[in-house]
Amino acid sequence: MELTKSLTEFKYMSFDVVGTLIDFEGGLTTCLQAIAAEAKVTIDSEEALSLYRAARYSENADLFPDDLVRVYLAIAPKLGLPVEEAYGIRLKESAKAWKAFPDSAAAMAELAKNYRLIAMTNARRWAFEYFSEALGNPFYAAFTADDTGTEKPDPAFFHQVFDFVAKDGGDKADILHVAQSQYHDIGVSRELGMTNCWIERRHAQKGYGGTIEPAQFTKPDYHFTSMAGLAEAVRTARGN
Structure with missing residues (x-):
């Protein structure tokens, strides 16, 4: 051997x-938790990561982290978050501070x-x-x-x-x-x-x-x- x-x-x-x-998991969930707090809803970080994973690895995925705009719009309804592109852009831009x-x-x-x-x-x-x-x-x-x-x-x-x-x-x-x-x-x-x-x-x-x-x-x-x-x-x- x-x-x-x-x-x-x-x-x-x-x-x-x-x-x-x-x-990156901490960066993603920190941003999503902030959006959730503004929307006065509660989300589970591990559930959010699971939904992210399922949405991220799809055939129509874009390069990372630009793809976070699309991913956010896909997972937001399942988390009870506002379904607006501005929040997806916010998630993408959060990468600058991860x-x-x-x-x-x-x-x-x-x-x-x-x-x-x-x-x-x-x-x-x-x-x-x-x-x-x-x-x-x-x-x-x-x-x-x-x-x-x-x-x-x-x-x-x-x-x-x-x-x-x-x-x-x-x-x-x-x-x-x-x-x-x-x-x-x-x-x-x-x-x-x-x-x-x-x-x-x-x-x-x-x-x-x-x-x-x-x-x-x-x-x-x-x-x-x-x-x-x-x-x-x-x-x-x-x-x-």
Whole structure:
């Protein structure tokens, strides 16, 4: 059985951004709860995320987070919220203020000392710029849905990153792919022969929240419940 590579052997770390580094579920539900309060109704955050997930992953979906306008109009009636496009636009625009998880920025700053960090996000470039700023702009390179013309889990997204790394003097084997989504990242990265690291952000919660459930669970090479856990493991591996 082939052993997982040591954390000291990688030159690059590639990251899912929304859900792994940026708390998109918190950002979505905070905005929806504010709209609900104004409308004098009560909503359940987990129900809202479940409805979001069902509406988001449809055949007529647009790029994220622009698609939140359409998604809002689809879920608002089921939550008892006002069905008006202005509120959908408000939900989309809320992405500009979504917060990084409390451990993300510090962990990324630490990891950037030893690795070249690559963002791989299904978000559009305009939104990524806000996310990157919230994280302290730690990235060596960034690939968005605008750049790739596709979204994960499409292998084509990953192959564009492989091509970039090859031109940079590296190889696919030099990358550790870090993500929270089994569906978008962990499964396909395994199929493509990458070493991967699962950040299980919802370890204390049931279900998959706002992320689509995978057809099957993929056991990752590395598994942490936070970015702080990964950073600590790197320190230990490097003897720091």
